[in-house]
Amino acid sequence: MPSWDRRSAAAHRKARAAALRAQVVDAVAPSSPWWRERLATQGRTAEQVATPEGVAGLPAVGERDVCPDGDPAGAAALVLQTGEDGYALHAEGPRLRRALARRLTRPGAYAQVVEQDTRPTTFVWAGLSLQWPVASTRGDLDVVARAGARAWSVLGLGRGDVLVTALPARPSATSQALELAALGAGAPALAAGERADDVAEALWLLPATVLAAPADALAVLLDDLVDLGAPLGALRTALLLGWPSEAEREAVRDALERGGLEGVDVLGLHVPDGHRLPWAQCRASAGGPPQLHAHPDLELLQVVAPDSGETTDGAGELVLTQLGLRGSALLRWRTGDAVDGLEEGPCPSCGRTTWRPAGLRRAALVPVLALRGGLTPVDLRGVSGALAGRADVADWRVQVAQDRAGRDQLLVHVVPGPGADEGDVVVGVARDVRAAAGLLPTQVVVHAPGGLPGETGARLLVPA
Numbered sequence: 001m002p003s004w005d006r007r008s009a010a011a012h013r014k015a016r017a018a019a020l021r022a023q024v025v026d027a028v029a030p031s032s033p034w035w036r037e038r039l040a041t042q043g044r045t046a047e048q049v050a051t052p053e054g055v056a057g058l059p060a061v062g063e064r065d066v067c068p069d070g071d072p073a074g075a076a077a078l079v080l081q082t083g084e085d086g087y088a089l090h091a092e093g094p095r096l097r098r099a100l101a102r103r104l105t106r107p108g109a110y111a112q113v114v115e116q117d118t119r120p121t122t123f124v125w126a127g128l129s130l131q132w133p134v135a136s137t138r139g140d141l142d143v144v145a146r147a148g149a150r151a152w153s154v155l156g157l158g159r160g161d162v163l164v165t166a167l168p169a170r171p172s173a174t175s176q177a178l179e180l181a182a183l184g185a186g187a188p189a190l191a192a193g194e195r196a197d198d199v200a201e202a203l204w205l206l207p208a209t210v211l212a213a214p215a216d217a218l219a220v221l222l223d224d225l226v227d228l229g230a231p232l233g234a235l236r237t238a239l240l241l242g243w244p245s246e247a248e249r250e251a252v253r254d255a256l257e258r259g260g261l262e263g264v265d266v267l268g269l270h271v272p273d274g275h276r277l278p279w280a281q282c283r284a285s286a287g288g289p290p291q292l293h294a295h296p297d298l299e300l301l302q303v304v305a306p307d308s309g310e311t312t313d314g315a316g317e318l319v320l321t322q323l324g325l326r327g328s329a330l331l332r333w334r335t336g337d338a339v340d341g342l343e344e345g346p347c348p349s350c351g352r353t354t355w356r357p358a359g360l361r362r363a364a365l366v367p368v369l370a371l372r373g374g375l376t377p378v379d380l381r382g383v384s385g386a387l388a389g390r391a392d393v394a395d396w397r398v399q400v401a402q403d404r405a406g407r408d409q410l411l412v413h414v415v416p417g418p419g420a421d422e423g424d425v426v427v428g429v430a431r432d433v434r435a436a437a438g439l440l441p442t443q444v445v446v447h448a449p450g451g452l453p454g455e456t457g458a459r460l461l462v463p464a
């Protein structure tokens, strides 16, 4: 059988369908309190949801759905919870047989297998407009390490590479994935922290071939390191974390040139928010349009219209369903990332047949806006959610604009429904936006029918 990244699209689909069924029927539906209740509210059974079409019928879910009042404690209900009895009922056949066989030969071993499969041992922080914890079991960390080893190979790195990362000390899925990727590849890695002095010190210790930092920070870091006289002669890869924009890539290329650093490829790596598996850019695409490789057998990717959450074939928000991960379980999860679409054919650069999110813009649906109160991440999906389906609003637009002082404004435009009182609509909309997105709009603007801004029919008007 061809390796994971060379199989046909049909083979990928078949493997995904089996993994999806196991994930939904055996793990998430019976053992995650949040999803159990969600499916019950939706009037759907695990069986109905356990196919790609079934998942697509579920409303997409984001952090505000799980933590509606902004309290991260809500995320605990995502975590699979099961004791020995529940495990026997719901574990997949081979795992259960393994556990039962061990119980025969070694008392206590069954409980060990159950615990290893379902007990969270490790937490990282996620969140775009609020911070919430993501739990992993020991088994999950194996999956993350496997995905990391794949990412390492997609990046064109080997055992001989040496990784220095410059990330904040707060544990994130990205820091966890990089650490496990290097471990899986048998390559040395040092998490130096985000301060340039500390990174320079790490570089004196380890001659890094790979320097990894957040996409919006690496260019400045390189300038600082050059100023500090840090040894960068071994550097072959500048790795931008969080899928970089073209401007961020260009800034890093400029910084490399200013520093006299030649022969360094600029590559990107991305862990979508809430997820734990790294997606990597293939090295073959370093010089051309960047190609981002996801995992065809460990995730189900779909795209939804950002204003309605409905499934679409074209551009929109990337939603994902994890396959094979326990701990915090995500089904049809809204990543906040915008994409132009999903590509499934062989990569034009490296030939791998994994699917590739095209034109990804990280956290585009939760932009950080410079509002009057300061820099604030604004969950535009929550703002839209507060407007969609209101009986007192006939139509609406959400617009990010700038005032004369250059500050961002969050404007909500509404056409009141027939018979609705304008004042009541404005108050009601403002209140519901605050409840759903954690902040008040700058202004709620009332329009007559036909007077809304924007021509394309898109309800989210966000500058590109």
Ligand SMILES: [Zn+2]
Binding pocket: 282, 284, 285, 291, 293, 347, 348, 349, 350, 351, 352
């Ligand atoms: Zn490729």
